[in-house]
Amino acid sequence: MHIFKKAIAVLALTATAGIAQAQEKVSIAHSTESFAFLPFFTAVAMGTFEEAGVDLEVIRTGSGSKTVAAVIGGSADIGIGSATGVLYSRKQGLDNVMIGAVLTQYSSSIVYSKDWAEEHNLTADSSHEEMLAALKGIKIGTSGPGGGDHIIRYFAEEAGLDPDRDMTIVYLGSDIGVYQASLQQGQIDGIALSAPTPQIAIRDQGAIFAFNTGAGEVESLDGYLYIVASAKRDWIEDHPEALAKVQDAMQMALDILHDPEQSDIARQRVHDAYYAQTEQSLFDSIWAEAVAGMPESTQITQDQVDRVVEFTNTFEKENPIDDATVEGSFLQ
Known part of the structure; x- marks a missing residue:
């Protein structure tokens, strides 16, 4: 410590x-x-x-x-x-x-990579329901047990998915660069973290917000x-x-x-x-x-x-x- x-x-x-x-x-x-x-x-x-x-x-x-x-x-x-x-x-x-x-x-938001969004015909304007459906099969990175992990599981439940079976949650620690590299190399399809990591992925790699909880855009968590x-x-x-x-x-x-x-x-x-x-x-x-x-x-x-x-x-x-x-x- x-x-x-x-x-x-x-x-x-x-x-x-x-x-x-x-x-x-x-x-x-x-x-x-x-x-x-x-x-x-x-x-x-x-x-x-x-x-x-x-x-x-x-x-x-x-x-x-x-x-x-x-x-x-x-x-x-x-x-x-x-x-x-x-x-x-x-x-x-x-x-x-x-x-x-x-x-x-709830400041931990979720973004999808450009490739994942395109594969699922998603844009930044896609509906909440469409974003939920795209969680199936995703490999999504977060820091570890805590807020990012919880928000993934919350939306998985809403989508009718089992987060331990229907997706892969990858713990990557706190280094921002690791997330950007993993997204770019296709090792993960999304990120669940607080700012600035999601925003950097959007700016530099064409990712899109799936659930921008940090901005209060998900009514159930505002x-x-x-x-x-x-x-x-x-x-x-x-x-x-x-x-x-x-x-x-x-x-x-x-x-x-x-x-x-x-x-x-x-x-x-x-x-x-x-x-x-x-x-x-x-x-x-x-x-x-x-x-x-x-x-x-x-x-x-x-x-x-x-x-x-x-x-x-x-x-x-x-x-x-x-x-x-x-x-x-x-x-x-």
Whole structure:
């Protein structure tokens, strides 16, 4: 597990030397530089943690399961990851609690390669039903167990397919270049990931969106509680002031994202800090699309959690999330 401290002061929006409140030391873990974590990266780049009184340590774990393990094991106070991941950690008997919404749009989208689309007579304007039918027999790449895998299984279920028999799901890790090469060489026929990998495939290889969930174009998943912050209950109870400051910092980041002038500043800072290798124009277009899916508030509701359960239980029939798991799973 790679651990590093961000030099937040360098990126702060304003000088904070005169901040009078005590700084609470908090460590927050996330998996990768996925666009699904943009609100968190905005909070770091815009200095809202420091402004809220948080002395932040950022831990990059490499995967969602390792993020959960970091929180449960105590090497991180808070984890940023999928709501489904939190619920399944609770199902295993771990008292992991969602403390705030980070992203309310299912950012893992699916694209088909140019060859696969042509073979199935598909265009970007083809119907949802036509896109579903083309899933049969596909070889589709994603990073591993998690959001990309789940969205494949969700649409397979909708198409009446068995994802373990009627298609091949290929785990390729997090290297963007691997996906582009695999698509180009015909080793896979599609990709299920968060931005920017699908967008690069469209731009460079003529791929098409099959299901652009990241833009809210799939009605059944529009507004879905995808990414949350979570912590162990005993940490929450032992550190109420630190928790409140983290929540304040994340809310300030959301407020920035929904303020056009401040969002423009944040966009450039986040690009420079996390996505400098991504072409500016591509990043800007992804940012504009992503901001539309940001929550107005970090507050989590029962209805949001119920949608997560409904979504997950669509394809996790042998290991469904039950009522006991949901009870007490989020701060109200």
